[in-house]
Amino acid sequence: MAQEQQPRTVIDAFVIGARRGLxxxxxxxxxxxxxxxxxxxxxxxxxxxxxxxxxxxxxxxxFGLPGEAVTVLVSGWLSLGxxxxxxxSLYSNGTLDARHVTILLPGLMLIGAQLQYMGRILITxxxxxxxxxxxxxxxxxxxxxxxxxxxxxV
Amino acid sequence: xxxxxxLQTDEKVTWVSYAALLFAIVFFSGIFSTxxxxxxxxxxxxxxxxxxTIGEGGKEVFRGSGGTGARDGFLFALTLMPSxxxxxxxxxxxxxxxxxxxxxxxxxxxLKPLIGIPGICGLALIASLQSTDAGAGMTKTLYExxxxxxxxxxxxxxxxxxxxxxxTNYFSSGAALFAFLGTPIIVxxxxxxxxxxxxxxxxxxxxxxxxxxxxxxxxxx
Numbered sequence: 001m002a003q004e005q006q007p008r009t010v011i012d013a014f015v016i017g018a019r020r021g022l023x024x025x026x027x028x029x030x031x032x033x034x035x036x037x038x039x040x041x042x043x044x045x046x047x048x049x050x051x052x053x054x055x056x057x058x059x060x061x062x063f064g065l066p067g068e069a070v071t072v073l074v075s076g077w078l079s080l081g082x083x084x085x086x087x088x089s090l091y092s093n094g095t096l097d098a099r100h101v102t103i104l105l106p107g108l109m110l111i112g113a114q115l116q117y118m119g120r121i122l123i124t125x126x127x128x129x130x131x132x133x134x135x136x137x138x139x140x141x142x143x144x145x146x147x148x149x150x151x152x153x154v
Numbered sequence: 155x156x157x158x159x160x161l162q163t164d165e166k167v168t169w170v171s172y173a174a175l176l177f178a179i180v181f182f183s184g185i186f187s188t189x190x191x192x193x194x195x196x197x198x199x200x201x202x203x204x205x206x207t208i209g210e211g212g213k214e215v216f217r218g219s220g221g222t223g224a225r226d227g228f229l230f231a232l233t234l235m236p237s238x239x240x241x242x243x244x245x246x247x248x249x250x251x252x253x254x255x256x257x258x259x260x261x262x263x264x265l266k267p268l269i270g271i272p273g274i275c276g277l278a279l280i281a282s283l284q285s286t287d288a289g290a291g292m293t294k295t296l297y298e299x300x301x302x303x304x305x306x307x308x309x310x311x312x313x314x315x316x317x318x319x320x321x322t323n324y325f326s327s328g329a330a331l332f333a334f335l336g337t338p339i340i341v342x343x344x345x346x347x348x349x350x351x352x353x354x355x356x357x358x359x360x361x362x363x364x365x366x367x368x369x370x371x372x373x374x375x
Contacts, residue, residue: 013251014243014247016246017244018239018246021235021326025235026235034227034228037222041222084327085231085330088331098336099336101336102336102337102342110346112323113323120290121289121290121293122311124291135311138312138357142350142356143316145352146345146346154337
């Protein structure tokens with residue numbers, strides 16, 4: 001936020017942050033959520049969502065989730081907004097319930113946006129290519145383990 | 155999103171900073187969400203309020219029910235905006251009052267035992283909780299200035315890549331799911347932070363096993 005003025009008062013600080021929130025919501029969240037809703041709609045109308053649910057059902061059961069929840073993790077891996085959009089859409093059409101969403105949230109955040117982060121973190125920080133794969137694997141493992149354990153708390 | 159202004163290290167930590175940090179934790183924890191009387195204003199979901207209702211029986215907000223596709227997605231995104239605006243506004247106030255500097259001061263001595271990176275990474279770590287790019291940029295600077303070794307950089311990057319920009323993303327994108335959660339909103343957030351630390355330690359173990367070159371180099375400090 002180099003172009004932003006330094007806040008002088010509490011009100012200034014709030015408005016600056018609020019503006020950042022509006023920008024994020026408008027430019028990042030809304031487009032990704034719309035995309036995710038369209039993808040879920042597409043999968044549902046083509047019958048692919050049911051197929052995904054069946055195929056991934058046994059795997060996702062490990063985390064206490066229905067098979068369709070895999071779409072949340074995959075779209076979340078690509079973009080966080082897409083992941084939450086998919087989760088919200090599946091909640092709206094009754095595929096996921098509140099407990100499922102609660103289990104998914106930490107996993108989604110931990111696995112989220114890894115594709116972008118490969119460039120934005122690992123390359124920026126100057127890591128060598130041999131270190132990149134283990135780093136991303138660890139983050140995947142951590143996300144899955146977090147969901148697995150969290151299901152027993154929720 | 156944030157840039158270099160986070161590199162400043164001379165921020166004074168006073169009692170106001172600790173009060174701001176405490177406020178942030180209480181505000182987002184949900185412990186006052188069902189409080190009676192004035193105490194409830196100390197809660198995020200209370201201040202977030204509610205939409206007016208429409209439709210028969212007044213059960214629906216403007217998004218309605220039974221929508222699908224792009225239109226429903228867009229209206230859903232609209233319902234999120236007030237929460238995101240409020241959350242990032244409050245976080246900005248907490249930051250302005252030094253709340254994050256206080257968190258940094260409390261965290262720094264714990265970094266070595268907790269994730270095996272030196273305390274000097276505290277500022278970069280707190281920055282990374284807010285902004286992916288600020289955290290990554292500062293990590294590069296720390297390595298290039300010799301403050302951290304190659305292995306420490308890898309461990310630190312592993313910490314960052316899982317749920318990076320944790321505060322910002324959780325209270326913006328993550329906020330999309332707050333309405334459906336079965337727990338107070340702070341619970342998944344704490345789980346995320348714990349597993350970021352777990353991830354960094356997995357990487358530590360892995361590096362120890364692989365026996366990286368820097369292990370033999372005493373220049374590591």
